[in-house]
Amino acid sequence: MIYLLSATIMMGTPLLFGALAEVIAERTGMMVTAIEGIFLMGAWAGFVGGYLSGSLIVGFLAAMLAGLLVASLYGWICIYLKQHQVVTGVAINLLVVGLCSFLYRVIFGVPITPLTVNPLATIPIPLLSEIPLLGPILFNQNILTYIIYVLAPLSYFMLYKTSIGLTIRSAGENPEAVDVAGINVLRVRFLTVLLAGVMGGVAGAFYSIGFLGMFTTNIIGGRGWIAFAICFLGNWNPKGAVIGTLAFGFAEAIAIYMQSTGNSALFPNELFIALPYIMTIVLTISRKSFSVPAKLGVPYVKEN
Amino acid sequence: MGTAFFELRGISKYFAKVIANQDVSFSIQRGEVLALLGENGAGKSTIMKILYGLYKADEGKLFKDGKEIKIDSPKEAMELGISMIQQHFSLVPAHTVTENIILGNVQGVIDYKLFREEIKKLAELYGFELNPNDYIRDLAVGVQQKVEILKALYQKTNLLIMDEPTAVLTPQEAENLMGFVRDFTAQGNSVIFITHKLKEVMSVADRIIVMRAGRVYGDIKRAETNELELSKLMIGRDLNWVTKDDRQESLDQEVRLEIKQVTLQEKTGVPALKDISLTLHKGEILGIAGVSGNGQRELCEIVCGAILPTKGRVLVDGEDITERKIRARIDLGIGYVPADRSSDGMIMDMSIAENMLLKSSYDKKWQKRGFIDKKKLNQYALQEIRDYSIKAPSPETIARGLSGGNQQKVVLAREVDNGEKVIVFDQPTRGLDLGAVNHIHQVILKERAKGKSVLLVSTELSEIFALSDRIAILYKGEIQGVFNSAELTTEKIGLLMAGFREGEVSNDAG
Numbered sequence: 001m002i003y004l005l006s007a008t009i010m011m012g013t014p015l016l017f018g019a020l021a022e023v024i025a026e027r028t029g030m031m032v033t034a035i036e037g038i039f040l041m042g043a044w045a046g047f048v049g050g051y052l053s054g055s056l057i058v059g060f061l062a063a064m065l066a067g068l069l070v071a072s073l074y075g076w077i078c079i080y081l082k083q084h085q086v087v088t089g090v091a092i093n094l095l096v097v098g099l100c101s102f103l104y105r106v107i108f109g110v111p112i113t114p115l116t117v118n119p120l121a122t123i124p125i126p127l128l129s130e131i132p133l134l135g136p137i138l139f140n141q142n143i144l145t146y147i148i149y150v151l152a153p154l155s156y157f158m159l160y161k162t163s164i165g166l167t168i169r170s171a172g173e174n175p176e177a178v179d180v181a182g183i184n185v186l187r188v189r190f191l192t193v194l195l196a197g198v199m200g201g202v203a204g205a206f207y208s209i210g211f212l213g214m215f216t217t218n219i220i221g222g223r224g225w226i227a228f229a230i231c232f233l234g235n236w237n238p239k240g241a242v243i244g245t246l247a248f249g250f251a252e253a254i255a256i257y258m259q260s261t262g263n264s265a266l267f268p269n270e271l272f273i274a275l276p277y278i279m280t281i282v283l284t285i286s287r288k289s290f291s292v293p294a295k296l297g298v299p300y301v302k303e304n
Numbered sequence: 305m306g307t308a309f310f311e312l313r314g315i316s317k318y319f320a321k322v323i324a325n326q327d328v329s330f331s332i333q334r335g336e337v338l339a340l341l342g343e344n345g346a347g348k349s350t351i352m353k354i355l356y357g358l359y360k361a362d363e364g365k366l367f368k369d370g371k372e373i374k375i376d377s378p379k380e381a382m383e384l385g386i387s388m389i390q391q392h393f394s395l396v397p398a399h400t401v402t403e404n405i406i407l408g409n410v411q412g413v414i415d416y417k418l419f420r421e422e423i424k425k426l427a428e429l430y431g432f433e434l435n436p437n438d439y440i441r442d443l444a445v446g447v448q449q450k451v452e453i454l455k456a457l458y459q460k461t462n463l464l465i466m467d468e469p470t471a472v473l474t475p476q477e478a479e480n481l482m483g484f485v486r487d488f489t490a491q492g493n494s495v496i497f498i499t500h501k502l503k504e505v506m507s508v509a510d511r512i513i514v515m516r517a518g519r520v521y522g523d524i525k526r527a528e529t530n531e532l533e534l535s536k537l538m539i540g541r542d543l544n545w546v547t548k549d550d551r552q553e554s555l556d557q558e559v560r561l562e563i564k565q566v567t568l569q570e571k572t573g574v575p576a577l578k579d580i581s582l583t584l585h586k587g588e589i590l591g592i593a594g595v596s597g598n599g600q601r602e603l604c605e606i607v608c609g610a611i612l613p614t615k616g617r618v619l620v621d622g623e624d625i626t627e628r629k630i631r632a633r634i635d636l637g638i639g640y641v642p643a644d645r646s647s648d649g650m651i652m653d654m655s656i657a658e659n660m661l662l663k664s665s666y667d668k669k670w671q672k673r674g675f676i677d678k679k680k681l682n683q684y685a686l687q688e689i690r691d692y693s694i695k696a697p698s699p700e701t702i703a704r705g706l707s708g709g710n711q712q713k714v715v716l717a718r719e720v721d722n723g724e725k726v727i728v729f730d731q732p733t734r735g736l737d738l739g740a741v742n743h744i745h746q747v748i749l750k751e752r753a754k755g756k757s758v759l760l761v762s763t764e765l766s767e768i769f770a771l772s773d774r775i776a777i778l779y780k781g782e783i784q785g786v787f788n789s790a791e792l793t794t795e796k797i798g799l800l801m802a803g804f805r806e807g808e809v810s811n812d813a814g
């Protein structure tokens with residue numbers, strides 16, 4: 001059980017990175033539908049950077065940069081060229097899949113055994129990790145999990161207690177009000193999309209070099225979309241995103257646990273792998289009230 | 305007079321190749337109320353948006369206290385003490401009064417308690433009743449406007465520009481606003497308000513700038529002019545106004561449309577319409593007055609079948625049509641001109657002919673071996689274009705390319721044909737210039753003369769008074785009373801629109 005809960009926290013970490021990134025960007029009106037591609041590009045760049053340099057830090061920096069690049073392409077097309085957010089995102093996601101497998105082969109050829117790096121080690125926090133029950137669950141994790149412990153409340157504080165947060169929330173509800181207040185709406189939106197790119201890049205790299213230690217083109221397998229869905233389910237609020245993430249992290253932990261124990265007599269393994277996806281669908285249709293940002297997905301066009 | 309507070313000199317602005325403003329020059333003094341008068345599309349809003357930094361002028365210069373200034377963004381305008389309240393408020397409905405007012409005026413971590421106190425004090429100073437914690441979406445339009453004004457005051461504005469500020473207000477709210485304008489300018493501040501209402505101009509402005517087709521056609525002191533001169537300057541020609549004398553007496557007393565105790569429950573539990581009963585006779589125009597958003601749209605949609613009432617019946621010629629589908633009602637002869645033509649009335653990217661076909665596309669008369677009989681349709685559309693003097697080169701012209709007035713005429717032509725018995729007009733002239741308004745009023749009266757029954761929803765009292773035989777006032781989904789139009793005065797109707805009941809209002813009130 002402790003193993004399961006600990007795995008929940010671990011598997012929830014990248015999802016929360018992605019979901020928080022999505023919450024912040026969507027609050028300005030930008031659905032980052034390229035999130036799946038950002039995850040994948042981050043996973044690829046993280047692995048390549050980490051493998052070639054031998055340093056995971058370089059890997060994560062590369063992942064952030066890669067996420068930033070994909071996000072800036074997406075942001076440029078959707079914000080400045082005012083193209084459709086869903087269509088653009090889907091196109092970029094497809095592009096990234098092709099690009100990653102192509103570039104992987106260009107660099108590494110087709111290796112007989114998969115190339116690996118040593119993933120992030122867990123860092124038990126002195127004293128805290130010795131608390132019975134909670135210790136091993138919460139405080140025997142890797143560095144990214146500890147970062148997200150700080151990032152989650154920080155993003156809540158930023159959104160609701162600071163002027164930046166007020167601007168972000170206003171941009172998604174009524175961009176004209178922001179414009180009239182003398183703030184550049186497009187820049188606000190673009191910057192949050194870039195932030196989402198950086199955070200999404202880290203999330204993607206978590207899968208390749210934070211956890212598995214290798215890269216395959218289907219490594220993300222829709223987890224970007226799950227982060228996207230968590231943002232919806234969490235009602236565009238960091239608090240809700242945390243709760244949603246725990247639910248999905250748990251579902252994923254069960255799937256991994258069942259796979260590793262090979263205990264598939266009762267339930268087929270595939271069911272558990274599918275669990276997060278089924279949950280997404282069920283929760284999406286069962287939610288009653290949404291507080292969607294009023295201008296979510298709508299490009300801001302000045303009437304000049 | 306001394307040096308002008310602000311001065312615009314030779315401003316021109318072009319959108320693509322269309323002239324929005326040409327060689328516009330005028331000034332405003334400290335402590336002055338300046339009215340910018342003109343029809344829609346005269347370039348009033350454009351010139352003000354240039355002063356506020358939302359648009360960039362192609363030619364011309366701006367001066368403050370005699371010194372040349374550059375205003376490239378609203379932020380720079382605000383730093384010079386200029387604030388502008390847009391016609392469509394730029395408030396965030398999902399946020400509180402406080403959050404809206406401080407947006408763009410704070411840095412870093414927000415001390416909400418402090419700001420709430422500040423805003424409360426400021427509101428009290430000007431006698432505004434406002435709770436800083438209220439959400440904008442819960443506030444009436446008149447109160448939202450106060451929030452906009454407060455936002456400007458919070459930024460320590462010296463020149464307040466208001467775009468059609470009274471369009472959404474009851475006469476009493478408008479009077480309060482004018483009171484505020486006088487107080488505010490008495491302290492040495494200046495106000496420019498954009499309007500097309502002559503009466504307002506005469507009551508509050510010190511000086512009047514008349515604009516037409518992007519140019520200034522008059523710069524006159526209020527004391528030296530009158531409404532007639534202003535209207536001539538504004539329109540550039542004389543208009544034959546439809547007046548009550550042009551109308552015939554109601555010919556028929558036979559009941560055509562009956563709305564019986566209709567209630568519409570909203571999802572939130574608040575009724576949008578509450579126990580509404582109205583009758584409409586043949587050859588009668590029943591005006592529905594009220595501030596917009598008090599159930600007008602819902603009432604229209606119940607008559608034309610877009611929504612079903614929670615309770616109550618709708619009858620036409622004694623026949624119960626409450627459960628009838630929209631198409632059955634069209635066939636029965638109910639026409640509907642919706643308030644928002646661009647989203648509910650027509651398809652902008654289709655041609656005039658196609659738009660005319662929209663509500664009768666299933667009719668056999670348009671078909672030829674299963675295909676649309678283009679020739680017949682175009683002939684019909686061409687006839688309508690002539691009858692309604694729609695300015696368009698051909699029936700194939702795409703609706704988007706037409707002016708607002710001509711688009712509205714297309715909808716009107718279609719619905720007048722559909723509505724053989726009843727025509728529902730929801731704000732038929734909103735946003736149109738005086739020429740088009742006049743034309744539409746004549747059409748409405750003509751249809752009435754043919755014996756059709758007209759339900760006319762309007763927020764413009766002058767329109768209601770000019771056309772209606774009887775007037776019903778709608779407030780928060782309830783009928784405040786039904787009157788013969790001769791029985792009502794502007795003051796009385798204003799109070800009824802503000803929620804007072806008939807017994808509480810006498811004719812000489814206000």
